Amino acid sequence: HKKNQKLKKQREEEERRQIEEEEALQAEREIKQREIERLELKDLERRDNELEELRYLLEKNQIAVTELKRDAEENVQWERYLRCDVQPDPEDQRKVNSFITFWRDDTELKTTEVLKQCHIAVRLVEEIEDLLKKATSPQKIQTYQESLRSLQELIYFKHNLTSEEILKSANKNIDIKTRNFQTVIKDENITMCLWANLCKNPSLKLFNFEEVGLGFKLSKPLAKSNIAVRVIHTRYDHLSMISRITHPRAHTTSRRSSVSSDQILRDSSVQKGEDDDGIPEQKSKKVLSIQEEGKTKDPNPGGRGSQIFTQMEALKAESQVIPQPITRHASPVVDLMEYTPLGGVFYYEMFHLPHQAYTVGQYVMQQISDKGLQVFLHPTETSSFRDNEDSTCPPVGASVTLPDRVVFFEPPHVARLDATCEQWRMDGISDIAYEEAEAKLSFSMETFQPFVLMQKTYLNLPFQSWELRPLGRSSALFTIEGALFNLSITIQGNQCMLQLEQERGLSHLVGKWMSTPALKKAMLDAGVNIFVDEYTENYVSSCNKVGIIYLMDPLAEHAAYNQMALFASACAFSRSKWNAKCGAEHVVLQVCEHHDPSPVPKSSWSLYLLGAQRSKKLEMTEDSEAFSSEHHPNSEFHSTFIHLLQDSLSPDGLDRTKTSYCMFIDTIQSLLHSTRPLVYSETI
Template sequence: MTSSTCPFCLHGSQRRRAGERSRMSSKVTSATSQKKGTSSATSQKKGKPSKTEKLRLQKEEEERKQREEEEAYLLAEQIEAARLEKERLEREAIERLEAKQLEHREEELGEYRLLIDEKLEDAARWKKDLRTRAKWDRYMLCDGSPDPSVCQEINTFMSLWSEETKEDFQSVLNKSNQVLRLIEELEFFLHDTPAEDLPEGDAAQYAQTVQQLQNLLQQKFDEATEHLLKNAAALSDIDTGNMQNVIANKNVKLCIWANLNKNPRFRGYKFEEEGISFDLPKPLALSNIAVRILHTSYDHLSCQSPTFQPHIREAEENKAEETLRPESGIEEWKPTEEEEEEKPEPGNVAAMEDDVQSEGRKSTLSSMSQREDPEKGAEPQENHGAEADQTTESQPGDITEGQPPSPVQDQPTPNDLLEDDVVDLRQFLSLGGVYYFDVLVLPPQCKQVNGWSMVQLVEGGLQNQPYPQESLLSTSLGLSLQEKDLEGLSSPPVGVSIKVPNDVIFFEEPQVARWDPESKNWKTDVIMSRSYNMEQRLLSFKMDAFHTFTLFQEAYLNMPYESWELKPNGMNEVSLTVTSAFTDIHLEIKDDQCRLAAVSSTDGDLSALLGKWMSPLSLRDAMKRVGLNFFPAEDSPKYVSVNKKSEQVEKMAYKEMALLSPSFALGWSKWNLNCSHEQIVVKVRECRDSSNDDDWSLYLLSPLRTQRLKISESDDTFSDDLYDGSEFHSTLYHMIKDYSSPDAIDRLKHSHHLFVDCVHQLLSMTKVLTYS
């Protein structure tokens, strides 16, 4: 059966569906409108928050900040508590280490004294016995030479020699060698004998005898020169008609020329082999004169100068007593409560150099420089009493309070009041000997008459020819010049050219100064037209007249040192290498003697010195004579920037370094500049077959104790923190003993006392801890 749909019903269905769609569309439109309205309301609310919303947000922000502050406060409290706890633990650990050190202090100091003090005392007794034996051997010598220490013998010798007349120059030269040995013997007595073993009266007698021998020697040279000039005609040269002669030995060289021909065109003469020449001023060409250049390898004039001896102020001599371990009787030192509570902290005291640095290598000899006014020199420092009291309490990093008290300079020393042209012999060294440059009146010549030698005797002995002198030319010609001729007469300067001796070292151009017999000073006031050929070592200059002159070099060119290292080479053998701005020196020590083994750069011939074994005092004098001054004096801080350290701490350090030298290498540390003046930092490593050259450890020495440092040489900042697991000890020996092999310690105990004393002397003379 086929169904059919009613049209009316279909139409109704369509109308229902259309209505539903209309209603759905209306709902969507309404929902969209509602959504738009809500969005508009929300946008309006966000753009303009209400007052309530603002208060709520502000309250939330305040609560958040309060929570953060509370959390930060709690965290800071925790950090501070941790820090305080760490400091407490460290302080307790330090106190335990200090208590342990004090507990074993007497034992360590007793063992230290057995090792080092007894070695040095044994060496002192041995040297005293050696001086006694030498005196006895001198008495038993019986070689005809007088004993210079016996007043009667040396006076008899000088009296007999002074009475001898008509000695030729060669005889005087031969006798001069003996006189110089006597002078050297007396000077050795003065320098080598301790003050307590040399009575003051004997010292004054030796010094007076030295001066008398020096004067007598120069007197005999003058007499022999006069005797030689009386026979100048017989010794004249056929080619020139004048007399020129050279007589020399290893200590003295005489170059003499006599004007016998009187050639008006004569300008000068050169002694070829000796490398000495002079220009004769024209007014002297026709004069009856002789020119003498007497070159002595020694210097007997400088010791007469007021600037030769150091002038130490009384305030510096009477230094404030420091709370330090004494040099002798070291076991008697006890720390005070204040010292236990107040431990100095490390700091940088590099600015300390400004207080001890002097005028800074001012060259008195340079024509371009002028000595500063004494009032502008080192500024006086006040309140030294307060500074002395605060030395142990102040921090090392404090530039003013942490420094040792400086000497009061209320009264300037004689060296501070020198004239501009006077050479300060505390700052400059005389090298190459002395040149006695004189123009002499030619004495009447010896004549042969009927087989007889006849000579006119002239009172007064050898006489100097005055120069410059206005009427000199007219006198020599026997003419009467007009006044207008005298007005045009000039006195030209005297030219000199010398070859600098090969056995001395000049790191800079040699400076020249002439001797002023009135003030007894070396002066630079009349030196002109100086020139120097470094390759030929030829020095030329002019003077206004004939003067005694010498060459100078600044004494402290090689100070302060750049670095140093003390290294063992075998049993009772070590080497000391010191590096300076100009050269490096290598010293070797074996048993009780030392030598200069090598010099890195030099323009001289040191074959007479290199490799020669001698005592430390003899080596010091020999090196200074050739221009290698690595030995500061007591007043050297006036001229050199030094790393000022406490004198007692420095002396203690040199003793301990000498004790350790047979087994350990010790060297310069940059941190020694950054600790206080009562502390010293050295680097140490044990020398054995398996040791590494970079295996250095740093140790801090102070009056209270010695400790190993945690820092290394390559670190950026200084710290006195203890090395992990280390302890405090009273001496460096016991500190290093904790990290050393038994063989190394055994070598220290069996080292010879004379060797240890020799190392100690050399370290004390070079002062490597304060001049590096």
């Protein structure tokens, strides 16, 4: 009996203890809930003022940036006017048309003069390409595209004229060792190699232009043919440009597509406790009118040039004799979103050797032809040499030294031009051999044709880690650890400087100060890509896997970038592995106030939770075992990220944010929006 009473008493005490604990926990929860309600109410009361202040700061900065950029553009136009530049204004279509007409009719055949004019045309093409990217009017888009095609064909036409003129006198410049003719012509845009088969030695198989690292391999029938081989390596790539124009992508815009700063401001101002289900449609921007455009003329050069193949006609003539393989699975046509051509284009072409001059007594005799260079169609025209040989024509070979000013982080892919549809293809290429130590690539193909070296566009994604930390007033360091390479970008005002472990061939890029657009273009051209666009998620293999890259609200993400830029002079920001655990409507990142150039101590970081409605400092740390949205004690809620940061900033830190240079803020915004580190970073 006593034992039962004792057990009963113990049970009653245990029940009373549990009730007391539950009551204490409930009281604690009620206290926390009242505190949260108090903080939410306080945040709601000042919400309009905070949003208005943020809008004012961003608009003020944008107005200042716009004025500076407009002044800079006016200075460029004025300097062009003072120079009396022979290169026409790309926005004045009448002047562009006049340039094309006058140059087409120019009979100059001297190589140096022709290449000078080609250089001007290439610069003009680059400027028109920039205008095309910005154009919104269908009429302007069509006009720019027609101008680009005309200039591209005219450059090729001029290359043909000067090549023909040189090859006509090939027998006067025979190389003693090979008993053939060969020459190399170079300028800053192209390397042109010409070879004429004068001795027709059937044992000749391979020839290298040693000084430029280019070579070719002939089949025996070709070695006995009356042919000339031309190899042109252009530092630019007009063929990919034409391919993009001819075959524009029809992707559905990504759910993580870019959102403009204006849209962020507009949307944040109307969010009074309501969540948006989608991304509001952006306002169309007014485009300044430019001078009256005339219609471009026929892109095919007239006169004598009308009897010479244009570039695409010549390339199509060659491609017609190449059997097109049937693929049952993946298409061999290159997706120019997934792959990026690097280092320019290699044009490998064969022509009938022009009639050579010969001396009869005191006279020099030469058969005159107005047909220009004639494409030698291989293998069709070598069939007469086969007789009893196998009906399969041996392939030709090409070898190239990888272009300087470009980095390949993996063995390059080779793609040939299918001129019939103006697209790059990866089929028809065989016997690929890559010598990494010598940076040399060799392969075989059915016939000589243009080709490019390619690299996967997003091979460095997702980022393993990233950090943005201040180095001083209006100065910061943006560091990215990628899937294959690491880099850092130093920002000083509106100038950026790239630092990269891999420096081979990048002396023109690494350690050089340049504007953000110039840096981005130079990095993309060099194969050093960290930039994303609205299609990137379709090509980054891990980007849709939960726990690797998380789909988040674009409004929250882009608002974060804008506000990070405002405080980049005083605060350091870094990736958090918890970004995938906080929900799509929120962003988690590490932040701390930091002023000196030294690295941020690990203990200095704090976690912040950002949302479209409010932001807060978290109690948890990066090393916590599980995610918790509990706010940090003695901290408050705010409708904007910058007001939350202001609560803990020192007076010096606040002063730094108020005196940041507008172009520095704009540069940081541009880098963050174009790399999107909050999305394209591994999390766990």
